[in-house]
Amino acid sequence: MLINEIASPRLSAALSHLNASSSLLFASASLEQAAGIVGRIFKPCQVDLVDRGARADVRMHHIAMGEISLNRLRYSSRVDIAPAQLKDFFLVQMPLHGHATIISEGQEIISTPQLATVINPEDVTRMRWEPGNDQFLLRISRSLLESTLMGQLGQPLNGPLRFDSAFRWQENPAWCALIGYLMECASQGLDLDKHRLIRQQIEQLVATTLLNSHRHNYQHPGQQKRAAIRPSHVRRVQEYIHAHAHETLSAEILAEIGGVSLRGLYAGFKNFLGVSPMQYLRDTRMERVRAELLTGEVNNVTGVALRWGFAHMGRFSAEYKSRFGETPSQSMRKR
Incomplete structure (x- = not known):
């Protein structure tokens, strides 16, 4: 199928990877079978054909x-879909062709290739997908988004994170660039279970981009005063990060090391250091990359960057130059 309604040719080419047989989960004429598999990837849902006698090609x-997944789903016939509440993840639904009617928390949205929908974990949602509706679905875990948000705010959340349901995604260059980047990563066939640092960077990039690209209920928080004295749990976590930066670390692990809640960890780092613990970890890894490049014992920038969890070389090089005033290659040549 051609994606002829996507505005960006580059994005269209990137999304075409989700047509590849390597990513095909199923193709079925049985609506019951399709609903069962879709329910295992997302949540159990009731799917009914609207037009009697129509074929249920899915x-x-x-x-x-x-903590994220990329999905592409198409129903050839008109269907009504009643999913269970998502509970532990958010779902961004971006039509590539056709349209659907989404009723969520009393709001009705006609979703088209220009207007995506964001389903929040607690939303009660009903949908009607029109014939041939073809959607790109990005599943993002609730814990990933909420922990990233706490890191940005430097304080606990006082209620659930909620995004606006309607999302004009193609009008946001950062979001379109993210989708293209995700598909490029997927097309490389990189085993992210073997490159967990890279996977963690991708997860953080997705969460940060969505939080900065689309309206939500925490976009205008009150300013918080910073602590004057560095708490002991912040010092412990800093020391642990310096000793274990080469390992796969999550905010949950760091909170356990600090002996505080996840909210307490983010609040401590934000109030005293002005950054989230995960950004502090990223900064530490960037320092380690530079240290290796300056030893004179390496001759490949890409290998060092990958080892420390930096998968996007263009973004890594730009960040490195901004931080150290020279490119990674220039640092390596100093030997």
Whole structure:
């Protein structure tokens, strides 16, 4: 199928990877079978054909990437879909062709290739997908988004995170660039279970981009005063990060090391250091990359960057130059 309604040719080419047989989860004429498989990837749902006698041709592509997953789903006939509440994840639904009617928390949205929908974990949702509706679905875990948000705010959340249901995604260059990047990563066939640092970077990039690209209920928080004295749990976590930066670390692990809640960890780092613990970890790894490049014992920038969890070389090089005033290659040549 051609994606002829996507505005960006580059994005269209990238999304075409979800047509590849390698990512095909199933193709079925059985609506019951399709609903069962879709329910296992997302949540159990009731799917009914609207037009009597119509064929229930359904195709789904699926690529798991840790706390996120990339999915493409198409129903050839008109269907009514009643999913259970998502509870532990958010779902961004971006039509590539055709349209659907989404009723969520009393709001009705006609979703088209220009207007995506974001389903929040506690939303009660009903949908009607029109014939040939073909959607790209990005599943993002609730814990990933909420922990990233706490890191940005430097304080606990006083209620559930909620995004606006309607999302004009193609009008946001950062979001379109993210989708293209995700598909490029997927097309490389990189085993993210073996490159967990890279997977963690991708997860953080997705969460941060969505939080900065689309309206939600925490976009205008009150300013918080910073602590004057560094708490002991912040010092412990800093020391642990310096000793274990080469390992796969999560905010949950760091909170356990600090002996505080996840909210307490983020609040401590934000109040005293002005960054989240995960950004502090990223900064530490960047320092380790530079240290290796300056030893004179390496001759490949890409290998060092990958080893420390930096998968996007263009973004890594730009960040490195901004931080150290020279490119990674220039640092390596100093030997």
